[in-house]
Amino acid sequence: MPLVPSRTAGYNSPVPPVSQTIRVKVLFFGRLKELAGQAEDSIESTEATTIEQLFALYAARHPELAKYRSSVVASRNQEFAAWDTPLRAGDEVAFLPPVSGG
Amino acid sequence: MVREPIDVAAQVRHVRAPEDGATVTFDGFVRNQSHDRPTLYLDYEAYESMALAKMREIGAHLHEKYRIHCVAMVHRLGRLEIGETSVFIAVSAPHRAAAFEACRFAIDTLKRTVPIWKKEYFEDGAVWADGELPPAPVATPRAKPAS
Secondary structure, eight states: OOOOOSOOOTSSSSOOOOOOEEEEEEEOOOHHHHHHHHHHEEEEEESSOHHHHHHHHHHHHHHHHHGGGGGOOOETTTEOOOOBBBOOOTOEEEEEEOOOOO | OOSSSOOOOHHHHHHHTTTEEEEEEEEEEOEEEEEEEEEEEEEEEEEEEHHHHHHHHHHHHHHHSSSOOEEEEEEEEEEEEETTTEEEEEESSHHHHHHHHHHHHHHHHHHHHHHHHEEETTTTEEEEEOOOOOOOOOOOOOOOHHH
């Protein structure tokens, strides 16, 4: 199971950190750019703390994106990244469909 | 990464040196059909900053792994007509075996890991080409598909 901070913490759980608003740059390419209706976005979010949650925000707005989730690879600051990678302020996150260069 | 036609002869001149004995090149160009449908033209796009970083990684890896002298790797973006070169790789080496192996490794790795996409235009519409999903780190173990 992925380790995700519990949002339903009981009374004896540590006090959760004060939620921080961070700004990240988001890029879409190829088919995903068409489905998201944009190539680039800058988002300020307290809801998304991982790449997975960031994708979910867009998938909620554009249901077509959700269908392609299994054939999307994410990158953070120009490096391929796991879906549970935490977001940091100033990150550049890109959602990439299967590559077809050459 | 260029938007103009690739000068393949210039790339070959660039990599070969007097101490080399061989240059192996790969010239990838636009096919006139895809799955038996006549292609009109292709349109390439890239995540340019990352694509350049990944191409440099491939180059560095080639120098570590093979006894080669020099590598040139160029990919063209934008609209390309049938027969135009989309990707060109030239590898020079003192001996041919290393140059062949390195060139093969370079194009295979580029096609799997460099964030570039092509859209194929036909008489009756356009589709994004089927591609390969680049290997990305997986933080939590996942079952591998049986194959």
